Amino acid sequence: MSVIKVGTSSWADQTLVRSGWYPRAANTPSGRLDYYAGKFPLVEVDTSYYAVPTPETTQGWVEATGDDFTFNVKAYRLFTGHPTPVATLPADLRPSGGPARIRRRDLPPAAYDELWRRFRAALAPIAAADRLGAVLLQFPPWLARGEAARRRIAELADRCRPWRVAVELRHGSWFDGTAALETLAFLREHGLTNCAVDMPQGHPESVPPILIATADLAMVRMHGHSTAWAGGDKEDRFRYAYADRELGIWSELLTELAGQADELHVLFNNCCAGQAQRDAERLAGLLTAGRVPAGAERSSRR
Secondary structure (H helix, E strand, C coil): CCEEEEEECCCCCHHHHHHCCCCCCCCCHHHHHHHHHHHCCEEEECHHHHCCCCHHHHHHHHHCCCCCCEEEEECCCCCCCCCEEHHHCCHHHCCCCCCCEECHHHCCHHHHHHHHHHHHHHHHHHHHCCCEEEEEEECCCCCCCCHHHHHHHHHHHHHHCCCCEEEECCCHHHHCCCHHHHHHHHHHHCCCEEEEEECCCCCCCCCCCCCCCCCCEEEEEECCCCCCCCCCCHHHHCCCCCCHHHHHHHHHHHHHHHCCCCEEEEEECCCCCCHHHHHHHHHHHHCCCCCCCCCCCCCCCC
């Protein structure tokens, strides 16, 4: 029987901290992570997209959680082709002069390889503790389907091996008509998890939630359906509360998807003032059918 793990795409964003979801006693970073891990078996590390953490930081995450807790880690944005502020790079790897935001082509090959070495070093404590679920490669909405893009995805995945890799594609060309079958075949051939997304439709960067597993790990990220997706700031884009009916439908769809893989990760990314945590708890309560309720209160681990 497949394992279904439900969690959220952050445990430390400021709107969550201010929302009152954490008790007053959980007033330190490690205390909040400890409390979160008592509620959920899974979290997505979002901060690694903005800057590569240190091994000391990730070791602290391991020590704040139990043996059955899982971290999915989002890859640093420079790796996946997003414009990256130079200031977020380690000081000794920052190119001198030039623009304030760079892309991969702006970094010398030796510095790029070293950045990957440090990213892998940061993940090593999590992997050594057998807590690393997958590395998430979230590609920008302008990465269109094509042979060059496929080579790039495969190259980045190879840099993550032997860890599991999930791929979130955000350009409609990957899933337009018969292209969806080709995309899924490509991911399956390379042993990559198809990261399906629930998101607003009808926008240039919209992709449909393709609920087909391409590896032993399946993954769904729940972005919500905010009406402010186009043109809104980040908080407004993800300000959305799932209705009971929506979560009921999703519980059935996810149960079916779980039957295609050994493990299913469901991450709520409607991170605004604790809404992701509330929705994740509600969904976990619906995912029964003989499975362990992934979001239920969990026993003490220490």
